[in-house]
Amino acid sequence: xxxxxxxxxxxxxxxxxxxxxxxxxxxxxxxxxxxxxxxxxxxxxxxxxxxxxxxxxxxxxxxxxxxxxxxxxxxxxxxxxxxxxxx
Numbered sequence: 001x002x003x004x005x006x007x008x009x010x011x012x013x014x015x016x017x018x019x020x021x022x023x024x025x026x027x028x029x030x031x032x033x034x035x036x037x038x039x040x041x042x043x044x045x046x047x048x049x050x051x052x053x054x055x056x057x058x059x060x061x062x063x064x065x066x067x068x069x070x071x072x073x074x075x076x077x078x079x080x081x082x083x084x085x086x087x
Contacts, residue, residue, distance in 0.1 A: 035071060036078040042066050043083060051080040 018027065042062050048054050056076045063070050071079070 032075055032078065035068060036075050036082060038066070038068065039063060039071060039075070039079045040082040043079065048083065050085045051083050052085075054080050054083055 018030065039059055039062055042065070043054055043059065046062065048058065054076075056073065059076045059079050060070045
């Protein structure tokens with residue numbers, strides 16, 4: 001068993017190819033969910049803990065800041081649903 005070199009960065013999760021042969025809508029939905037999750041995590045990291053504070057403008061500004069394409073209105077709604085607030 002080989003040991004990692006000192007100072008080397010830890011490797012992330014292993015990326016596997018998506019399954020072939022599914023309808024295009026499945027891939028679009030899958031990628032939308034991944035993008036929404038990345039945006040929700042970035043918003044939570046900046047202190048946005050309530051969906052009412054996550055406007056489309058703020059979500060799109062966060063997307064620009066983390067280097068991903070601006071999300072659609074549908075993706076913005078999905079981000080807000082991921083940042084749900086429980087009293």
